[in-house]
Every structure is written in C-alpha cells, then in structure tokens.
Amino acid sequence: MAPTRTAEDRVLDALDQCIVRWGLGKVTIDDVANESHVSRASIYRMFPGGKDVMFEALRVRNTREFFEGMRAALLDSDSLLDLTVQIAVYATTELRNDDNLVTLLATEEATAIRELTVDGLPRIINVASAYLLPIVTAYVSHDFGVRFVDLVARLVISHFLAPSSLVDLGDPASAREFFAPLVAFIDLPVS
Amino acid sequence: MAPTRTAEDRVLDALDQCIVRWGLGKVTIDDVANESHVSRASIYRMFPGGKDVMFEALRVRNTREFFEGMRAALLDSDSLLDLTVQIAVYATTELRNDDNLVTLLATEEATAIRELTVDGLPRIINVASAYLLPIVTAYVSHDFGVRFVDLVARLVISHFLAPSSLVDLGDPASAREFFAPLVAFIDLPVS
DNA sequence: AGACACTAAGACGGCGTCTGTCTCAGTGTC
DNA sequence: GACACTGAGACAGACGCCGTCTTAGTGTCT
Structure with missing residues (x-):
C-alpha cells in the first residue's frame, strides 16, 4: 500500500491477480480495471496498443524480477x-x-x-x-x-x-x- | 476411470474442473466439451436448455452429495x-x-x-x-x-x-x- | 444384412461481450 | 486560469459464445 507504488505497478499487479484467478486466456481489460481500481481509459493510455502491450509489460517485469532475485542469490x-x-x-x-x-x-x-x-x-x-x-x-x-x-x-x-x-x-x-x-x-x- | 461412470457424470465432473480453473462466469460449453471429451452436441442433448440446465444439474448433484455425506456422518x-x-x-x-x-x-x-x-x-x-x-x-x-x-x-x-x-x-x-x-x-x- | 440409437464434428445465424478509440466532466497542481 | 491527469461512459467493429441443426461415422441389436 506504499503510495510510491506507481499506477503502472498497480495495474500489472492486478493483471497478475486476474491471471491467477481466471487464466491467461480469460482475462479482460475490464477485469484488470476493476481489480486495480484504475479506469479502462487510463489503462489504454498507460499501454498504448492495449491488451497485448499490457501483457508484454507484465512479462518483462516478471522476467526482470526473476533475474534480480537470481543476482541477489548468487554467491561468490x-x-x-x-x-x-x-x-x-x-x-x-x-x-x-x-x-x-x-x-x-x-x-x-x-x-x-x-x-x-x-x-x-x-x-x-x-x-x-x-x-x-x-x-x-x-x-x-x-x-x-x-x-x-x-x-x-x-x-x-x-x-x-x-x-x-x-x-x-x-x-x-x-x-x-x-x-x-x-x-x-x-x-x-x-x- | 470406472466405465460405470455415466457420460453425464463425466460432463459434470468436467464442469466442476472448469469452474475451479476459470471461475463460474468464464466457463463456456466448449471448455466443458474439451475437458470431458464429450462433444458439444451431446452436452446439449444431455441438458436440454443448455448452459443454465447443466449448471443447475451440477448444483443439484453437489447438494445431494453434501447431504449424503452428512447423513453418513451423523451418529445416533x-x-x-x-x-x-x-x-x-x-x-x-x-x-x-x-x-x-x-x-x-x-x-x-x-x-x-x-x-x-x-x-x-x-x-x-x-x-x-x-x-x-x-x-x-x-x-x-x-x-x-x-x-x-x-x-x-x-x-x-x-x-x-x-x-x-x-x-x-x-x-x-x-x-x-x-x-x-x-x-x-x-x-x-x-x- | 439392415434398422436403430447414439455420437463427434462442425456449419450456421443471432446475440452478447470485449476491444480500442473517443469525448467529456471532474480534480489537483502550478 | 492554464495545464495535466483521471474516471465514466458512449460508440462501432470485431470477436466469441450460444443454441440449433445437419452430416457422417460407430456399435448394437434382430
């Protein structure tokens, strides 16, 4: 709930939640908007290109986090x-x-x-x-x-x-x- | 895998699985058909009226099983x-x-x-x-x-x-x- | 063999929902 | 007051799903 969490992060968190609940293929922009409490219009402003771009953004974030965790875990x-x-x-x-x-x-x-x-x-x-x-x-x-x-x-x-x-x-x-x-x-x- | 399991049971089992995976509101007849390996046409033949009737059949079955379990568990x-x-x-x-x-x-x-x-x-x-x-x-x-x-x-x-x-x-x-x-x-x- | 019951596969029109874009009104910041 | 940003919602178009139907294929009886 840190106010430093950007709107984009909240949307991507919501997308992640929606995927967990309903599966990749069943998530709609409306689902994400409701879950994130960010309006549909803002989501489209945030990810020009729509659904595909939003999904890609999540994948990029997940991949980054994966390797950040790895880098932190590597010993000498x-x-x-x-x-x-x-x-x-x-x-x-x-x-x-x-x-x-x-x-x-x-x-x-x-x-x-x-x-x-x-x-x-x-x-x-x-x-x-x-x-x-x-x-x-x-x-x-x-x-x-x-x-x-x-x-x-x-x-x-x-x-x-x-x-x-x-x-x-x-x-x-x-x-x-x-x-x-x-x-x-x-x-x-x-x- | 008992061959005695009726086609209707297999369809309702599949419906149950689909609900677990995708949630009540996101299940389609096609999902159930694929999951149960019963054709869409057969499902409609089985439950005249379609989706609503199939869902109602599952609820009835679940309710029955609930009270069967209860009856078996009741002591004197x-x-x-x-x-x-x-x-x-x-x-x-x-x-x-x-x-x-x-x-x-x-x-x-x-x-x-x-x-x-x-x-x-x-x-x-x-x-x-x-x-x-x-x-x-x-x-x-x-x-x-x-x-x-x-x-x-x-x-x-x-x-x-x-x-x-x-x-x-x-x-x-x-x-x-x-x-x-x-x-x-x-x-x-x-x- | 032939009649019968049943099924999978899929085409079809109709309808509902989702998408992506747009406008507009409201809010907060300089 | 200018500006940037947001939520709400209208809109057309596309898409997916529904429910019905037809067809071909299979197994089971007599």
Whole structure:
C-alpha cells in the first residue's frame, strides 16, 4: 500500500491477480480495471496498443524480477563452472517452485510453452544477458559471454520443460557434471 | 476411470474442473466439451436448455452429495437437540472447508452469495428435507419437521455467510447453547 | 444384412461481450 | 486560469459464445 507504488505497478499487479484467478486466456481489460481500481481509459493510455502491450509489460517485469532475485542469490564464484552451476540450479529451482507457472502449464499448456520458447525466449535471453553478462565477463570475453548466457538459458528452459533422465539441473552435483565438459575448454580461474 | 461412470457424470465432473480453473462466469460449453471429451452436441442433448440446465444439474448433484455425506456422518442421537447440533456442526464445518466455495466467495462474491440465498436456497432446503426429514421425524411430526429443517438450514447458511459474535455453529457446545431454546418446547426423548 | 440409437464434428445465424478509440466532466497542481 | 491527469461512459467493429441443426461415422441389436 506504499503510495510510491506507481499506477503502472498497480495495474500489472492486478493483471497478475486476474491471471491467477481466471487464466491467461480469460482475462479482460475490464477485469484488470476493476481489480486495480484504475479506469479502462487510463489503462489504454498507460499501454498504448492495449491488451497485448499490457501483457508484454507484465512479462518483462516478471522476467526482470526473476533475474534480480537470481543476482541477489548468487554467491561468490571461483570459476565459470561454479557460476554456471549456481545459475542453473537457482533458475531451475525457481521455475519448478513457481506456482503460477506450474498451474499455467497444467491448464493452458500450449500458451505456457510458447511463452517459454518461440514467443518469450528472445526476451528472456535479453534480460538474462543484461543481468548476467557483468558477472560472466569476470571469466570470459563479452562476446563469448553473450553466447554462453544464451546457451545456458536455452538449456535450463529445455530441461525444465522436458526433464532429461541423464541430468537434473536442480541438483548442484548433477548440474556440475553436466556443465563441466561445456566450460572445460575456457574455464580459467581468476589467477 | 470406472466405465460405470455415466457420460453425464463425466460432463459434470468436467464442469466442476472448469469452474475451479476459470471461475463460474468464464466457463463456456466448449471448455466443458474439451475437458470431458464429450462433444458439444451431446452436452446439449444431455441438458436440454443448455448452459443454465447443466449448471443447475451440477448444483443439484453437489447438494445431494453434501447431504449424503452428512447423513453418513451423523451418529445416533438421543434428542432433537442432539441431532440438530450434529447437523449444524457438520454443515458449518463442511462449508468452511469447501475450498471451491471459499474461493468462489473471494473471487465472485456476488454470484456465490446469490447461490446460497435467493437463487439456491430453495433447492438446498428441498434436498435437505429429502435427506433429513426421515431422521428428524423420529422426534417430531412430518409437518413440524419440514419447518424445522427449513429453519436450521437458513440459520446455518446465515451464520456461515455472516458469522455472529454470539455463537459459532461449528462448535458443538456453542451450537447446543444456541439451539437449546429453539427446540426446548418440543424436545421429547423417544420414550 | 439392415434398422436403430447414439455420437463427434462442425456449419450456421443471432446475440452478447470485449476491444480500442473517443469525448467529456471532474480534480489537483502550478 | 492554464495545464495535466483521471474516471465514466458512449460508440462501432470485431470477436466469441450460444443454441440449433445437419452430416457422417460407430456399435448394437434382430
């Protein structure tokens, strides 16, 4: 109830609530307006383009918050492998514990999968780069870091959607075993 | 998955699922058809009149199951007061523990309240009479029993929707204290 | 085999709801 | 008083849902 919460934040919070209650496909602008106590007109002023833009804004906010939480949770690492394992384990665990996401996968599977692959993955990778590149570049070059973050993001999401019998990225030991060969050839401890 | 489950049961189960997922007001016949794997045409054949009739069928089934559960849970009683307390406590507890109902009251309050008052109460009282009259008439006449079941049903629902500071019908002692004066003048142990 | 009952699939018109844009009146701030 | 912003609501158009209907396909009887 802090008055510092912007109107946009209140609308996006309301949208989130509506999605939880009624599912992605059933939310209307009127629902969000009622829930947020912001008029429909103001919502359209806030998100020119309407529903799609508002939904995209929520996804961007959620993605940001996801990686903010990750950055706050990362401990000091002594190698790229160590850092990668921390990232993969945190991300996998968070995804598995995200009740909204799990519900979405159960009730609106097609939409949820698109959001984690074709539709949403580019944005996820962009945000991941913004948050993780400064950390990753402690071990590798910028250009390599970009490709490495891209790779890890894809692998984590893929293993979340379709768990492998060979590896559990939610388990540190298993994740380490999995990533070791991938980073071995450039894993240089920071002297 | 028992093959004995009728198509109607499967449709009503699907409807129940859809309501849980999407809320009363957002369920479409197509949702139910997909969820139940019964075609839309068959649903209309099954419930002539469409959506309203199907919803009413589910409410009837739910009400029946509620009172079947109650009848199975009732222990032998030695007086009308004792029986009344058992009924009130069971009903109140069940209502409070009904997750679907609680969710409905949180997200679609207006509809949920109508369902427990103006719209649904006549049906509830009818079913309550059908299940409880045979038991109640151990202590009182048929005509009095009808009016008594009606009275108890109204009181339980009223106290569920608007809890009183004077009495908690979920608590046996409190319920006994509350009902004692109401049944005192006709409470005749079955000699 | 043929008659019968039943179902899934989907086309159809009608209607209600949602969308996105707009106007207008009210409020608070310089 | 000028300005920026908001809520309320009208509006046309699009869309989705409803309820009915037809058609083709399946399984069960005699």
